[in-house]
Amino acid sequence: MTKPIFLRAGSLGAALFCSTAAYADVTAQQVWDNWKTQIEVYGDGGVTVGNESMSGDTLTVETLTLSMSDDDVTVNSEMGPLTFTEQGDGTVRVGMPESYPMSLEIEGSPVELTISNEGLDIVASGTPDALSYALVADSYSITVDSVGGEIEEEVLLNAATITMEVISGDYIVRSGDLQNMDYSLTMAGVDINVDLREKGGSGVIQFNGDMADLMLAAKLAMPMDMDMDAPETMFADGFAFEGGYSIGAAQYDFNIDADGESASGNVSTDSTALSVSADYDGMLYQSESTGIALDMSIPEELPFPIQASMSTFGFTMDVPLSQANAPRGFELGFELRDLAVGDGLWNLFDPGEILPRDPATVALNLTGNVTPFFDFMDPEQAQAAAMADLPGEIHDVTLNDLTMRVAGAEVMGEGAFTFDNTDFQTIPGMPRPEGQADFRINGVNGLIDKLIQMGLIPEDQAMMPRMMLGMFATPVGDDQLTSTIEINDQGHILANGQRIQ
Numbered sequence: 001m002t003k004p005i006f007l008r009a010g011s012l013g014a015a016l017f018c019s020t021a022a023y024a025d026v027t028a029q030q031v032w033d034n035w036k037t038q039i040e041v042y043g044d045g046g047v048t049v050g051n052e053s054m055s056g057d058t059l060t061v062e063t064l065t066l067s068m069s070d071d072d073v074t075v076n077s078e079m080g081p082l083t084f085t086e087q088g089d090g091t092v093r094v095g096m097p098e099s100y101p102m103s104l105e106i107e108g109s110p111v112e113l114t115i116s117n118e119g120l121d122i123v124a125s126g127t128p129d130a131l132s133y134a135l136v137a138d139s140y141s142i143t144v145d146s147v148g149g150e151i152e153e154e155v156l157l158n159a160a161t162i163t164m165e166v167i168s169g170d171y172i173v174r175s176g177d178l179q180n181m182d183y184s185l186t187m188a189g190v191d192i193n194v195d196l197r198e199k200g201g202s203g204v205i206q207f208n209g210d211m212a213d214l215m216l217a218a219k220l221a222m223p224m225d226m227d228m229d230a231p232e233t234m235f236a237d238g239f240a241f242e243g244g245y246s247i248g249a250a251q252y253d254f255n256i257d258a259d260g261e262s263a264s265g266n267v268s269t270d271s272t273a274l275s276v277s278a279d280y281d282g283m284l285y286q287s288e289s290t291g292i293a294l295d296m297s298i299p300e301e302l303p304f305p306i307q308a309s310m311s312t313f314g315f316t317m318d319v320p321l322s323q324a325n326a327p328r329g330f331e332l333g334f335e336l337r338d339l340a341v342g343d344g345l346w347n348l349f350d351p352g353e354i355l356p357r358d359p360a361t362v363a364l365n366l367t368g369n370v371t372p373f374f375d376f377m378d379p380e381q382a383q384a385a386a387m388a389d390l391p392g393e394i395h396d397v398t399l400n401d402l403t404m405r406v407a408g409a410e411v412m413g414e415g416a417f418t419f420d421n422t423d424f425q426t427i428p429g430m431p432r433p434e435g436q437a438d439f440r441i442n443g444v445n446g447l448i449d450k451l452i453q454m455g456l457i458p459e460d461q462a463m464m465p466r467m468m469l470g471m472f473a474t475p476v477g478d479d480q481l482t483s484t485i486e487i488n489d490q491g492h493i494l495a496n497g498q499r500i501q
Contacts, residue, residue, distance in 0.1 A: 025090035026090060026091065026092055026124060026125060026126055026127060026128065026131065027086060027092070028054070028057070028058065028059040028084035028085065028086050028092050029054070029059060029084075030128045030131075031084050031092045031094065031124045031131065032052070032059055032061065032084050033128065034124075034128060034131045034173055034175075036049070037175065037179070038173065038179070038181075046066070046067065046068055047064065047065065047066055047067075048063075048064075048065040048067070049061060049063075049064060049065075050062035050063030050064065050065070050080060051063075057085055057086040057088070058083055058084065058085045058086075059083070059084040059085075060081050060082070060083050060084075061080065061081060061082040061083075061084075062080050062081050063078055063079070063080035063081070064078070064079050064080055064082060065077070065078045066078075066102075072106065072107055073104065073105070073106055073107075074104065074105040075102065075103070075104055076102070076103045076104075077100065077101065077102040077103065077115075078100065078101070079096070079097055079100035079115075080097065080100075081095075081097070082094070082095065082096060083095035084124075087123070090125065091123050091124060091125045092123070092124040092125075093121070093122065093123050093124075094122040094123070094124060094133070095122075096117070096120060096122070098116060098117060098118070098120075099114055099115065099116035099117070100114070100115055100116075101113065101114055101115075101145075102114070102115055108149055108150075109147065109148055109149030109150060109151050109152075110147070110148035110149060111144060111146070111147050111148070112144070112145045112146045112147075112148075113142060113143065113144055113145060114141075114142075114143045114145055115140075115141070115142055116140075116141045116143070117137050117138075117139065117140045117141070118137065118138040118139045119136070119137050119138030119139070120135070120136075120137040120138075120140070121135070121136050121137070122134070122135050126172075128175075129174065129175050129176070130172070130173075130174045130175075131172070131173045131174075132170065132171070132172045132173075133170065133171040133172070133173075134169075134170055135167070135168065135169045135170070135171065135185075136167065136168045137167040137168075138165070138166065138167075139163055139164065139165050139166075139167070140163070140164045140167055141161060141162065141163045141164070142161070142162045143160070143161045144157065144160035144161070153199070154198065154199060155196050155197070155198065155199065156196065156197040156198070156199050157195075157196060158195035158196065158197060159193050159194060159195040160193070160194050160195070160196070161191075161192070161193050161194075162190065162191070162192050163190070163191045163192075163193075164187045164189075164190050164214075165187060165188050165189045165190070165191070166187065166188035166189070167185065167186070167187050167188075168185070168186055169183060169184055169185035169186065170182075170183065170184050171183040177223075177224070177238075178221045178222060178223060178224065178238055179221070179222045179223075179224055180219070180220070180221050180222075181218075181219075181220045181221075181222070182218070182219045182220075183216075183217065183218055184215070184216065184217040185214075185215070185216045185217070186213075186214065186215050186216075187213075187214040187215075188212070188213070189210065189211060189212050189213075189214070190209070190210075190211045190214055191208075191209070191210055191211075192207065192208065192209035192210075193207075193208050194206065194207040194208075198258065202257065203257055203258040203259070204255060204256070204257050204258070205255075205256050205257075205258065206253075206254065206255040206256075207252070207253070207254045207255075208252070208253045208254075209250070209251070209252045209253075210250065210251050210252075211247050211248070211249075211250040212247075212248040212249050212250065213246075213247065213248030213249075214245065214246070214247050214248075215245060215246045216243070216244075216245045217243055217244065217245075218241065218242065218243025218244075219240075219241070219242045219243060220240070220241055220243075221238060221239065221240040221241075221279075222238075222239055223237040223238045223239060225237075226239060232379050233379065235278070235279065235280045235377035235378075236280065236375075236377060236378050236379075238280075239279070240277075240278070240279035240280070241276070241277060241278050241279070242276075242277040242279075243275075243276060243277070244273065244274045244275035244276055245273070245274055246271070246272065246273040246274075247269075247271065247272040247273070248270075248271060249268070249269070249270055249271070250268065250269050250272065251266060251267070251268040252266060252267045252268070253265075253266045254266070260300070261298075261300050261301075262298070262299060262300060263296060263297065263298045264296065264297050265294070265295050265296025265297055265305075265306070266294075266295055266296070267292070267293070267294050267296075268291075268292070268293045269289050269290065269291055269292050269293075270290045270291025270292075271288075271289070271290045271291065272287075272288070272289045272290075273287065273288050273289075274286070274287045275287075279377075280321070280322055280375065280377045281320065281321060281322040282318070282319060282320045282321050282322070282328075283317070283318075283319055283321055284317070284318045285315070285316070285317045285318075286314075286315070286316045286317075286318070287314060287315050287316075288312065288313070288314035289312070289313050289314070290311060290312050291311065292309060292310050292311075292313060293308075293309045294306065294307065294308045294309070295307050302344070304342070304344030304347075305342065305344060306341075306342065306344070306345065307341065307342030307344070307345075308339065308340065308341045308342065308345075309338075309339075309340050310336060310337060310338055310339040310340070310359075311337045311338035311359075312335055312336070312337040312338070313335070313336050313337075314333070314334070314335045315333065315334055315335075316331055316332065316333035316334075316365075317331070317332055317333075318330060318331040318332075319332075320370065320372055321372065321375070321376040321377050322372060322375045322376070322377065323372055323373060323374055323375050323381075324371050324372055325371075326371065327369035327370065327371050327393075327395045327396075328369060328370060328371065328372070329367065329368070329369055330367065330368055330369070330370055331365070331366065331367045332364075332365070332366045332367075333363075333364065333365040333366070334362070334363065334364050334365075335361075335362075335363040335364075335365075336360075336361065336362045336363070337361045337363060338359040338360075338361060339359055339360045339361070340357075340359040340360075343357075350454065352454070354450050354453055354454050355407045355408065355447075355450055355454075356407055356408035357407075358405075358407070358408060359405075360405060360406040360407075361403055361404070361405040361406075362403070362404055362405075362406075363401055363402070363403040364401065364402055364403075365399075365400040365401040366397060366398065366399060366400065367397075367398050367400060368394065368395070368396050368397035368398060369394075369395040369396050370392050370393060370394050370395065371392055371393040371395065372391065372392040373385070373388065373390070373391055373392045373393075374388070374391055374392070376391075393419075393421045393431070394419050394421075394431065395418065395419055395421070396416065396417065396418045396419065397416070397417050397419075398415070398416040399413060399414050399415045399416065399437055400414060401414065402414065402439075407447055407450070408443045408446060408447055408450075409442065409443040409444045409446070409447040410440075410441070410442040410443055411439060411440070411441050411442075411444075412439065412440045413437055413438060413439040413440070414437065414438060415435060415436055415437025415438060415485075416435050416436075416437075417433045417434065417435030417436075417437075417487065418433070418434050418435055419431040419432065419433050419434075420432040420433075420434070426490070426491035427491055432491050433487050433491075434487055434488065434489055435486070435487060436484055436485060436486040436487070437484070437485050438482070438483070438484050439473075439482065439483045439484075439485070440480075440481070440482055441469070441473055441480075441481040441482070441483065442479065442480050442481070443479050444465075444469065444479070444481070445466065445469070445479050446479050448462050448465060448466065469481060471495065471500070472485070472495045472496070472500075473495075473496070474496050482496075483495060483496060484496055484497075
């Protein structure tokens, strides 16, 4: 099984990079012991500690060597010295080198990095069982110094750097049956700069990203004896994660010319946010970007620029994952709002400008309650659930929002249904639903007329969708329809009060 190298590197990085007010005195040795407790999660050989010595109020660790690998990636790094200096007020200042190297090997190709900082200041306080670190830094950078193997034979590396500016954060470690780590970081900005050139040719890959007002936060609970070689069992062992990030205004510019093909342009966003949580009981993933704009050119493929924008793009998934004796809530959602594309793209399929070019929206949001019969984070139970006829019960579903708006046509709806899990006979194979959904349909006949005018739908084939609209919807105005779909307590399906099944 592949080791979760990202998890190891991430938590060590937090310990090294991040680190609030003192509650009691803490000594240099206690702070260093806390670091060593965190290091133990990497297993034997993952981290090697050099000579330790105490002189006056300062404990010095000569070297700290990191060595980790999985099937595709190997990471090696050595830093030092590290110092832990007692401040005389119950706090300890942690000193780290201003820069240190890191070596990667990615599928056989070596990559050399330098990790550097300016104005880094870390102060530890609290107690050995609840140790808190406060961090500030003027900047923190990761620079790719060189690449080897097949990459080096083809590419000249001019620049590859990520720089984080004006950083502050907190990092808290609490020990017990689980090791709990909470951290938060804010950054005034992040700059990404990549410049690669083709050796002996004109090829180029350039990328620059500028992000403002970043905030990252997470809460992590890790079993003290977690088996890093068996990540599929970590949730059953008590692992839990909750966190996310937010970004203010951001812009990304790129220019690519390689293998006879080229592309250039930029993407910008007003804001981006992500929230993720996962534990034995459930999982949440929620993302949203606003104010998205794209402007790019692919001259070998299209003779016009690709331009697009949208006000919102988001996704939500909140689902229970553990066995329950009572219903538990879930949510699924998707939204793509106010998508507008440039005339160049529209003219590909509508050169006569027959269709309205209003921004398009597609949005869906469902909530409800289910009762899982299995613990899906347990590998054995997950396998049993996959073989079961019913892995759980669905009790109710609410359609909070259905919006489809494109080319002058619009469909909107909402509704709610409950499910009788004692009745699988009325509708064979599924619990009997009961409830109704209401829909408003505007401009659909006009859209069909325009598609016929464009030759995309033969006129005789347009009869079928018109007949379906007549069966399921009621006219309430000029090209305006409504429809109520109901399933009653007998399992009958009705459209606008008329039984259709």
